Amino acid sequence: KNSKKNEILVLHAGSLSIPFKEIAKNFMKKYPDVKVVLEAHGSRTCARQITDLKRRVDIMASADTQVIKNFLIPEYADFSIDFTTNEMTIMYNEKSKYSDEINAKNWYKILLRPDVQYGHSDPNADPCGYRTILTWKLSEKYYKVPGLFKKLDGEMPKKNIRPKEVDLIAMLEAYELDYIFIYQSVACQHKAKYVMLPDEINLKSPDLSDLYRSVSLKISGKKPGEFIEKRGAPMVYGITLLRDASNPYLGAKFIEFLLDKEGQKIMRENGQPEIIYPNVDNYNKLPEILKKYFKKR
Amino acid sequence: MKFKVIFSFLGFLLILFIGIPIVKMMISTDPSTLVLTSKEPEVYLSIFLTFRASVWATIIALITGVPLAYLLARREFWGKKIIEGLIDLPVIIPHTAAGIALLTVWGRNSLFSKATGINVIGTEISISIAMFFVSVPFLVNAAKDGFKLIDERYEKTAITLGATQCKAFFTVSLPMVKKSIISGSLMMWGRGISEFGAVIILAYHPMTAPVLIFERFQNFGLKYAIPVTVLLILISLIVFIFIRIFEDK
Amino acid sequence: MKFKVIFSFLGFLLILFIGIPIVKMMISTDPSTLVLTSKEPEVYLSIFLTFRASVWATIIALITGVPLAYLLARREFWGKKIIEGLIDLPVIIPHTAAGIALLTVWGRNSLFSKATGINVIGTEISISIAMFFVSVPFLVNAAKDGFKLIDERYEKTAITLGATQCKAFFTVSLPMVKKSIISGSLMMWGRGISEFGAVIILAYHPMTAPVLIFERFQNFGLKYAIPVTVLLILISLIVFIFIRIFEDK
Amino acid sequence: MNLKITNISKKFKGFELKDINLEIREGEFFVIVGPSGAGKTLILEIIAGLLKPDSGEIYGIRNKKIGFIYQDYMLFPHLNVFKNIAYGLNIRKIDKDEIKSRVENLALKLEINELLQRNVANLSGGEKQRVAIARAMAISPDIFLFDEPTSALDRNSRIKTQEMFIKLHKKTCSTFIHVTHDFEEALSLADRIGILINGRIVQCGKPDHVLNSPVSKKIADFIGYKNVFGGSIENNTLNINNLNIIVPIERADFAYVAIRSDDIIISKNKIESSARNSFFGEVENFFKKSSMYEVILNVGIRISIDITRKSFEEMDIKIGDNLWATFKVSSLKVFKH
Amino acid sequence: MNLKITNISKKFKGFELKDINLEIREGEFFVIVGPSGAGKTLILEIIAGLLKPDSGEIYGIRNKKIGFIYQDYMLFPHLNVFKNIAYGLNIRKIDKDEIKSRVENLALKLEINELLQRNVANLSGGEKQRVAIARAMAISPDIFLFDEPTSALDRNSRIKTQEMFIKLHKKTCSTFIHVTHDFEEALSLADRIGILINGRIVQCGKPDHVLNSPVSKKIADFIGYKNVFGGSIENNTLNINNLNIIVPIERADFAYVAIRSDDIIISKNKIESSARNSFFGEVENFFKKSSMYEVILNVGIRISIDITRKSFEEMDIKIGDNLWATFKVSSLKVFKH
Numbered sequence A: 001k002n003s004k005k006n007e008i009l010v011l012h013a014g015s016l017s018i019p020f021k022e023i024a025k026n027f028m029k030k031y032p033d034v035k036v037v038l039e040a041h042g043s044r045t046c047a048r049q050i051t052d053l054k055r056r057v058d059i060m061a062s063a064d065t066q067v068i069k070n071f072l073i074p075e076y077a078d079f080s081i082d083f084t085t086n087e088m089t090i091m092y093n094e095k096s097k098y099s100d101e102i103n104a105k106n107w108y109k110i111l112l113r114p115d116v117q118y119g120h121s122d123p124n125a126d127p128c129g130y131r132t133i134l135t136w137k138l139s140e141k142y143y144k145v146p147g148l149f150k151k152l153d154g155e156m157p158k159k160n161i162r163p164k165e166v167d168l169i170a171m172l173e174a175y176e177l178d179y180i181f182i183y184q185s186v187a188c189q190h191k192a193k194y195v196m197l198p199d200e201i202n203l204k205s206p207d208l209s210d211l212y213r214s215v216s217l218k219i220s221g222k223k224p225g226e227f228i229e230k231r232g233a234p235m236v237y238g239i240t241l242l243r244d245a246s247n248p249y250l251g252a253k254f255i256e257f258l259l260d261k262e263g264q265k266i267m268r269e270n271g272q273p274e275i276i277y278p279n280v281d282n283y284n285k286l287p288e289i290l291k292k293y294f295k296k297r
Numbered sequence B, C: 001m002k003f004k005v006i007f008s009f010l011g012f013l014l015i016l017f018i019g020i021p022i023v024k025m026m027i028s029t030d031p032s033t034l035v036l037t038s039k040e041p042e043v044y045l046s047i048f049l050t051f052r053a054s055v056w057a058t059i060i061a062l063i064t065g066v067p068l069a070y071l072l073a074r075r076e077f078w079g080k081k082i083i084e085g086l087i088d089l090p091v092i093i094p095h096t097a098a099g100i101a102l103l104t105v106w107g108r109n110s111l112f113s114k115a116t117g118i119n120v121i122g123t124e125i126s127i128s129i130a131m132f133f134v135s136v137p138f139l140v141n142a143a144k145d146g147f148k149l150i151d152e153r154y155e156k157t158a159i160t161l162g163a164t165q166c167k168a169f170f171t172v173s174l175p176m177v178k179k180s181i182i183s184g185s186l187m188m189w190g191r192g193i194s195e196f197g198a199v200i201i202l203a204y205h206p207m208t209a210p211v212l213i214f215e216r217f218q219n220f221g222l223k224y225a226i227p228v229t230v231l232l233i234l235i236s237l238i239v240f241i242f243i244r245i246f247e248d249k
Numbered sequence D, E: 001m002n003l004k005i006t007n008i009s010k011k012f013k014g015f016e017l018k019d020i021n022l023e024i025r026e027g028e029f030f031v032i033v034g035p036s037g038a039g040k041t042l043i044l045e046i047i048a049g050l051l052k053p054d055s056g057e058i059y060g061i062r063n064k065k066i067g068f069i070y071q072d073y074m075l076f077p078h079l080n081v082f083k084n085i086a087y088g089l090n091i092r093k094i095d096k097d098e099i100k101s102r103v104e105n106l107a108l109k110l111e112i113n114e115l116l117q118r119n120v121a122n123l124s125g126g127e128k129q130r131v132a133i134a135r136a137m138a139i140s141p142d143i144f145l146f147d148e149p150t151s152a153l154d155r156n157s158r159i160k161t162q163e164m165f166i167k168l169h170k171k172t173c174s175t176f177i178h179v180t181h182d183f184e185e186a187l188s189l190a191d192r193i194g195i196l197i198n199g200r201i202v203q204c205g206k207p208d209h210v211l212n213s214p215v216s217k218k219i220a221d222f223i224g225y226k227n228v229f230g231g232s233i234e235n236n237t238l239n240i241n242n243l244n245i246i247v248p249i250e251r252a253d254f255a256y257v258a259i260r261s262d263d264i265i266i267s268k269n270k271i272e273s274s275a276r277n278s279f280f281g282e283v284e285n286f287f288k289k290s291s292m293y294e295v296i297l298n299v300g301i302r303i304s305i306d307i308t309r310k311s312f313e314e315m316d317i318k319i320g321d322n323l324w325a326t327f328k329v330s331s332l333k334v335f336k337h
Ligand SMILES: Nc1ncnc2c1ncn2[C@@H]1O[C@H](COP(=O)(O)OP(=O)(O)OP(=O)(O)O)[C@@H](O)[C@H]1O
Pocket: D012, D013, D014, D015, D034, D035, D036, D037, D038, D039, D040, D041, D042, D043, D071, D181, E122, E123, E124, E125, E126, E127, E152
């Protein structure tokens, strides 16, 4: 496939599937002789495809810009563009217990009711997982309920954890869980009901990064048994062009399209608004055509 | 009498166990959605692709696996048990690991690719390769067990009647274990269809039905994934029943 | 002669196809890592869990599936073809879909759970359920094909000798298809071990080996996933060879 | 209780077992004899309850222990010879030592004692048959159903086995239903014989009676009458090829007469005796049997005559010799079809 | 080219085929006859190349078409009767019409023409056997290997089949190697007979010769000598139970003498003749055979005498009667073991 000209392979986080599909469609409309191939995996699995399975990939978009920075730079890629954000929400459906009562103020009380089942994805495997933990820790501060995190964590049986957010959706749809912690974009795309959480705990706002930084958790490190500390940070999606890209130019064109008006519009419509001050990790290594988006700063 | 009742009861439990989830899934889909789904090119193309790739894998397995099964059933040789163990192995290898192992052998950096200049990854061929790897043991073992239950003297008789060993195999041994081989082929074909873990490592595109179902589920939820699944099941069921009826002829 | 050469050659191709990826994976792991890995409780516990859960599934399948296989092989009844088709179906259902279908039947909101108050999701039982569902057709079909190849008059003879139908089944039919059933059980057991997609929907924890391998691959990379896989393969291979040797006794 | 078989029918494409009626006394040694494909095995299977007839009933079989010996033995391939024989005993949970001694006893009688630990797959044909017999005998059945149990045995083993059957029958008072294609065997075993031809019981009676009074040409053929001639009878005379045979009935539009080969005397000179049929002819051929010769004499029709080896040698018979054949009117059987 | 079997041995646990040497002429009808378990099937399998002997060579079989008939038929269960018979012809890619006519011809001869479209599984025993014969005959083999091809047939079918074999043999000039446990059959078919007992060819020769001059007690037993007595001989006399039998050899420390049952004459009064052995005794028992009677006369030793039904009836023999038994010295066979 890599021998085929005018084809770019984009690996992206599962939560980006819908907007990326649309963007790819429009991109291909604009450049009819180009073919964009999309593959969705968990963010870390995307990285593993490149580092461990040696796939030849053009673009990778991750739900956490840190994944790109930790796994790919500097060996496989030179820069990471922060291009969108997201927020944590609690997704549910009509059959969820007490779904008519839940709101941004009482959600933790409802979750802690004994007949309510809730779950999140695996913090070690999925950014959505550790972000849930961070949200719980921030909630303890925000709602001023001491021990809330411990309670939320303790009340939830381990069996309610699933590796990825999609596995959680299966649990929700089968009514195995009443509430799951998930990205707002995913809830939005599934046309599901969700609880909008305050910015202080939903990890959306870059303005609140200091607040977010005040909480942390340990997740697994480079090898089994090793742990690293993960500090709270605003949710930032990263995208990069791989050094080994088969079509670096087209790849850059795709990123350009994403960052441009049309792309950003699609992102917004899918619940993933642009970052007001787009950021790049390594401006110098940026392809020329992309530099324009960051000069403004 | 009691015997029949108990046996029927036990069998019935099994049928319920398998049937309820499947039927439940089926009736959760209304026919009109099914019809609509079946008209989506993405859906029917991926189902055909899946069937086709698995058919290819099964054909290759018939060509290579049935002879192997025959040798394993008929001859004694050193290392036979090891080969039998090896043939069983793909069954237990976790699918992702199987995909990764295949990638190292068929991928961009493999000897094969370097020697031939061909890169099969991401093509229909690689899908067949993944399907073949995870499902060929079912065919080989079914054929082997079939051959073992056939008296070798039938072949000898054919040979005295003027058949070469080869002819004896094709005109006597093979037709006599036809049912086992058909059954094994069906199992292999079906197992290939369902494969996700290994296939997705070798080829995310073109999308096989399981990958499509997974993707739809991830992006849009069960409501969009189930009709594709039901469609896949219905078509397969028809194929299965058809072949099961045909095999008795 | 030519026949033997061609057959050996075809079989050899198959052995290469299966063997190379496996051997490559094995030799990419140095023995010391393997030893270290085998000492990690997380690893050996998950391997044992996997083996155990699959053994349970296989035992239940022997109890319910072999009687069903027998009935399917011996009796004619209305709807038989449909049941045969149904039994084949789990093989083709994409694993994730199978997991979801099972979740709706065994989950918290299912009739079963409501009636009994038991929630099996996330337990070893649910792992066995998932394994059972995806792999039981292999046992049923192997047993069925075996029974079909056995002359019914052996059972009749046993009955004239004073056996009840039940005794005749256990002392004659069953021992005569022993090999097919052992082979089918092995396939089923192995197939259960490798299951990932359906298992993960029903139970992420406790972690089965395939789940652990996937998790390690995702979090730590191949370097940490492969040794677990190789360990799983080695232990299974020993079990397989052992049973294959034992079965000839 | 007698075994009563009433109106049993079973139809296949190309073959029909029709209206079988038999009453077999308890303790009787009944032999069903008939040519290959007559339906003998089918009848046994129906009696044993292994095959459902289309219609008809069988009384007196319920709750009886049955010893069935399949024509193709049906030895259990996964059990060795000992375990095959012991199968019925094991099923009955009989004491191990008892089983052992019973099996060994039987094996000794059937001369398969040296095979007890052998795999049944590579036994010789006759060995298999004897194992099958032992297996059926082991359970001391009330009713024995034997499907050609001696066909794979050589003469000596066969005679031994037949003697064993007779002894066994005397000792056990079991009912024996024995199927064979060998009329000789039927004669030496049976209390009563039923002749089965083409799916029908065509004659039934004591061995002697059947032997001496076959009721049709088919039966006469089957039980070994080599001289059967058909024609019209007038004035106690059957005219065939200008030969006048004097027969014991006065007239018939068409009838068969039959005479056994050993009821005919052969001589160089005409024998003056009460035997009223005497014909002159030429030796066309002769066949050597182990204890006699069969001579084919052409007296206008070909007649077959059995003579002892001794007479044959004394008379120094050669092809082309001219000889007299003589037989009594009373040894002629007559039947209509 | 003759078929030469040299020093064939094959050893199993409990059975050994030992040093088989046979030369079978091209076109000969050779019958191997022996009791059950003697190794007959094994020899045929070795000749056909289906079984590898431990040692020894076979010459003259390569490139020959072989018609092998297994004792248990081995009909292909997935083919119907027609296709079973046609198998060897189809393999040779013979013209369809030709195959059809050949198969139908054979089927007619063997009286299985009505079964051609039938499934082989539910044929009767004898039908299966005839299909197996037809299948082997279809390919017009150079060498026929028949393993008890008539054992499942009734007498008439057997005789017909034997006659067919003889005709076939005359017509084709093929070599026939025919295995049977029936000595009678061997006599009526064979050019030469080989007697196989316990894995060894113990005697080999023309039927007549074998019949009249068995070389050992075992053979005499097997071929049906019922009167075999052992003892020491002095002065041309064998003394046994105070009975002096005059024998044709002068002395021996130990020897057997044998005489056929039909070489003994029975009479109410002593016969004065050249036959020098004449003994008086009591009728202990008699058995009815289809064409004769066997009388057991106790003259100090039990001797078995065959007489015709007619003589039996004329002499009105009853158990307890006192009679004379007379036989010639020259009809006694003598052998050492
Ligand atoms: N299932 C069947 N379908 C059709 N025909 C059958 C079936 N079973 C038996 N027959 C026919 O019925 C006839 C009688 O069969 P059976 O086996 O009883 O013969 P038999 O008297 O035992 O002969 P043999 O002495 O050769 O064993 C045969 O012509 C056989 O082909």
